[in-house]
Amino acid sequence: MEDFDAGREITALRAGDARVGAVAMFIGTVRDLNDAHAVATLTLEHYPGMTEKALAAIVDEARGRWDISDALVIHRVGELKPMDQIVMVAVTSAHRGEAFTACEFIMDYLKTQAPFWKKEATPDGPRWVEARGTDDQAASRWKGQGALASEPK
Amino acid sequence: MEDFDAGREITALRAGDARVGAVAMFIGTVRDLNDAHAVATLTLEHYPGMTEKALAAIVDEARGRWDISDALVIHRVGELKPMDQIVMVAVTSAHRGEAFTACEFIMDYLKTQAPFWKKEATPDGPRWVEARGTDDQAASRWKGQGALASEPK
Amino acid sequence: MPRTITLVYLARLREAFGTGGEKIELPPEVGTVSALTHWLAARGGAWAAELAPGRALRIAVNHDLAGGETPVATGDEIALFPPVTGG
Amino acid sequence: MPRTITLVYLARLREAFGTGGEKIELPPEVGTVSALTHWLAARGGAWAAELAPGRALRIAVNHDLAGGETPVATGDEIALFPPVTGG
Numbered sequence: 001m002e003d004f005d006a007g008r009e010i011t012a013l014r015a016g017d018a019r020v021g022a023v024a025m026f027i028g029t030v031r032d033l034n035d036a037h038a039v040a041t042l043t044l045e046h047y048p049g050m051t052e053k054a055l056a057a058i059v060d061e062a063r064g065r066w067d068i069s070d071a072l073v074i075h076r077v078g079e080l081k082p083m084d085q086i087v088m089v090a091v092t093s094a095h096r097g098e099a100f101t102a103c104e105f106i107m108d109y110l111k112t113q114a115p116f117w118k119k120e121a122t123p124d125g126p127r128w129v130e131a132r133g134t135d136d137q138a139a140s141r142w143k144g145q146g147a148l149a150s151e152p153k
Numbered sequence: 154m155e156d157f158d159a160g161r162e163i164t165a166l167r168a169g170d171a172r173v174g175a176v177a178m179f180i181g182t183v184r185d186l187n188d189a190h191a192v193a194t195l196t197l198e199h200y201p202g203m204t205e206k207a208l209a210a211i212v213d214e215a216r217g218r219w220d221i222s223d224a225l226v227i228h229r230v231g232e233l234k235p236m237d238q239i240v241m242v243a244v245t246s247a248h249r250g251e252a253f254t255a256c257e258f259i260m261d262y263l264k265t266q267a268p269f270w271k272k273e274a275t276p277d278g279p280r281w282v283e284a285r286g287t288d289d290q291a292a293s294r295w296k297g298q299g300a301l302a303s304e305p306k
Numbered sequence: 307m308p309r310t311i312t313l314v315y316l317a318r319l320r321e322a323f324g325t326g327g328e329k330i331e332l333p334p335e336v337g338t339v340s341a342l343t344h345w346l347a348a349r350g351g352a353w354a355a356e357l358a359p360g361r362a363l364r365i366a367v368n369h370d371l372a373g374g375e376t377p378v379a380t381g382d383e384i385a386l387f388p389p390v391t392g393g
Numbered sequence: 394m395p396r397t398i399t400l401v402y403l404a405r406l407r408e409a410f411g412t413g414g415e416k417i418e419l420p421p422e423v424g425t426v427s428a429l430t431h432w433l434a435a436r437g438g439a440w441a442a443e444l445a446p447g448r449a450l451r452i453a454v455n456h457d458l459a460g461g462e463t464p465v466a467t468g469d470e471i472a473l474f475p476p477v478t479g480g
Contacts, residue, residue: 007158007160007163008160014236018184018235019184021182021183022179023179023181024177025177026178026253027163027178028176030174031172032171033172044392045316047314049369050369075393083167087393096260096480097291100179100253100256110392111390111391114393115366115385115390117316117387117388117392118392128318128388130391131362131390138250198403199479200474202456203453240479249393260480263480264478264479265476265477267477267480268403268453268474268477268479269478270403270477271478283476284449284476284478285478
């Protein structure tokens, strides 16, 4: 899947909206070392159909919780190498507090709710990345304010 | 002062560092309405000499508090118009938590500690923007972990 | 009347089961996600191993994350996968 | 021996005082930032108004934010300005 240009995406996201005063953005990139494993390539698998629905639900949830102008999520799939861009989340708002919070919320939920899986090619062979407890903890911070409709019961 | 290209700046910031897994970024932009005043142009004044020192001190403080790879602050001065970019903060780190937190910290401190002042041209004439109590509150969140050396005693 | 559903296997489960999915006829006693995974685990081998109690497993019914009590009905697309690791 | 310092006025204060700064000789009794602002306020007019107790004022000594008790010494660059509003 094609790479993205963060600057161009942000320019498009806030184009024509002079109420926007704040843009918060996050980019996730491939590290050459993960959990003490050297990473030669990283392959991202997803679940076509559900992926789009899950990302849209996460963005809708953020829109419902905070006063934001717009939000964008781009997630690549396929084979990537160290330093490649994996994911981008951008949120525009009148004020920076909402932009930062909604951006971090979207990333935390994406990490635990969106159907993507990472497989690393390492010197010891291929390895499916294990989910991190710290990601569940990060996502659970947001639970107090109402849960995602798509969460497991 | 010349505009910046956020995508290019981020690419340069993380270039060659394969330990980076996370980039958090913030861009502040000119709104056409501020505190119920229509804004035709916004003029940013700074204090040459102190500005560079204050921004460097804020970035150093963030480096000392969190495990980040690199950080960048760009702040424009001079006359800007609605939708123009004013400021950009970007932080790279191995992990997203540190990147987000350090980026928000730098913005909060910049808003209260860095010598920049905004003057708006409005239909009722020029108007110096007043400091917001919410900005002081945002900056005070970080006090518990030790204060900036350059803070007023 | 046959109760046909589509099963989708993703990531580690796709590799363990050696297939990306299958169409099956639901037996009459399988009415929930939990009953379905028990029934699949009874196939033994990789099925028993990957669907054993205590293995982290996520299930989506028609592209929404589901719990054990979620009903399973004719025509559903039911996906089994490990906890997600994107981002 | 004359004790010369450089004063810098920024933003609203620059406009109110009609100048971006000046060099002055410190009188012997002025040894701190607080004493300096009182001494300047005694000029009256815009000085009294802008430097009145209760007006939000920030001061930097040699490019570092300073408090009222910060000492003032020969050769210092001392800047007076309103609370910052950049970003």
